[in-house]
Amino acid sequence: MNICLFDIDGTLLSSGGAGKAAMEAALASEFGVPGSSDGVPYSGRTDRAIARDLFRLHQIDDSVENWRRFIATYLRLLPDCLADYQGRVMPGIGALLESLAQRNDVAVGLLTGNIRDGAKLKLGHYEIFHHFAFGGFGDHYFDRDEVAREALSETQRHLNGAVDVNRIWVIGDTPLDVRCARSIGARAVAVATGWHSLEQLQESRPDLLFADLSDPAPLLALW
Numbered sequence: 001m002n003i004c005l006f007d008i009d010g011t012l013l014s015s016g017g018a019g020k021a022a023m024e025a026a027l028a029s030e031f032g033v034p035g036s037s038d039g040v041p042y043s044g045r046t047d048r049a050i051a052r053d054l055f056r057l058h059q060i061d062d063s064v065e066n067w068r069r070f071i072a073t074y075l076r077l078l079p080d081c082l083a084d085y086q087g088r089v090m091p092g093i094g095a096l097l098e099s100l101a102q103r104n105d106v107a108v109g110l111l112t113g114n115i116r117d118g119a120k121l122k123l124g125h126y127e128i129f130h131h132f133a134f135g136g137f138g139d140h141y142f143d144r145d146e147v148a149r150e151a152l153s154e155t156q157r158h159l160n161g162a163v164d165v166n167r168i169w170v171i172g173d174t175p176l177d178v179r180c181a182r183s184i185g186a187r188a189v190a191v192a193t194g195w196h197s198l199e200q201l202q203e204s205r206p207d208l209l210f211a212d213l214s215d216p217a218p219l220l221a222l223w
Contacts, residue, residue, distance in 0.1 A: 001159060002223045004100065005111035005135065005151050005186070007172035008119055010043065010194025012093050013126050016085035018078065019118070023050065025081070026073040031066075033058040043195045044174030046113035046138030046147060047071070075117050082125040089126050090193045092213035097131045105223065107159060110135030111151040111170055111180065113144060134158040148180035169219070175204035189219060 006012055009019065024037055040053045051070055055062045100106050108131055112119055116137040123129035136151025138144075148170070156163050170181035173194030178201070181188035190206035191213055192198045201209055208219055 001107055001163070001167065002105060003107045003109065003155055003159075003163065003168045005109050005155070005168060005170045006132070007044075007170075007174075007177050008110065008112045008114050008122060010173035011090065011171060011177075011191055012128065013089050013122065014087050014193075015082060015122060016087035018081040018085040018087060019114075019122065021085065022074050022078040022081040023047075023054065025077050026070055027054055027058065029077070030069050030073050031058065031060050033060070044113065044144065044172070044176035046141050046144060047115045047118060048138050048140060049113075049142040052142065071115060075115075075121065078118060078121050079125070082122065087126070089128065090191075090212060092216060094128070096213055096216050097128060099220075101131060107134075107155070108132060109151065109155060109158070110137070111148055111172070111177075112136070113138035113147065115139045144176050144180045145183040148184045148186075152184045152186075169207075171213075173201075175201065178204040178206045181206075 020042055027033060037054055040050060040057060042050055051067060052062050060066060100108050110119060110132050114137060116139055119137060120129055134154045136147040136154060138147055141147050165185040168186035169189055170177055170186050171189040173191050174196055178188040178190055188206040189208045190201040191210045192201055193212050198211060
């Protein structure tokens with residue numbers, strides 16, 4: 001069995017900035033501070049790590065209760081932000097997911113820094129959530145490698161047993177996606193549909209590198 005673990009933002013879709021806007025609005029709504037996130041990186045990181053840095057930026061205690069307040073408001077605001085911002089599914093993704101759904105030798109999951117409920121809202125908005133039965137998410141982890149380990153555990157649970165990590169393909173748009181693939185011994189597919197160029201992604205030494213997934217034949221030919 002081959003396993004594809006997809007990143008979301010920059011790989012499956014672009015929300016057009018909706019996720020960041022919802023986080024900034026949640027920060028302002030819950031804590032009464034300007035919703036600025038200047039200097040806080042988002043790309044390739046977990047929602048939990050982003051929230052921690054936003055709290056530090058605005059001198060908010062990074063407590064469990066504040067995290068819960070923040071994320072509840074984020075989830076409440078996210079649907080409207082997704083509707084207001086001009087996002088899209090990335091080139092080739094719809095056709096690739098439909099193709100994988102027809103195969104009985106491939107399992108498709110997620111390896112994303114998004115929290116689980118945020119991932120569901122984003123993917124549901126673009127009508128592709130139904131393709132993903134399991135995954136690792138950014139609800140609890142600051143480090144993307146920890147999400148990778150959760151995704152591996154969930155893959156094993158979903159498939160009822162041991163999994164050959166050499167047949168796991170982590171597909172993402174950042175060097176951090178490549179790094180977290182390596183942390184579990186998986187293969188890495190980098191796609192330059194996010195913030196990183198082909199040249200930048202090549203430096204992280206993925207197993208495969210694409211400008212986009214309009215033609216995934218080089219990946220599919222390996223199975």
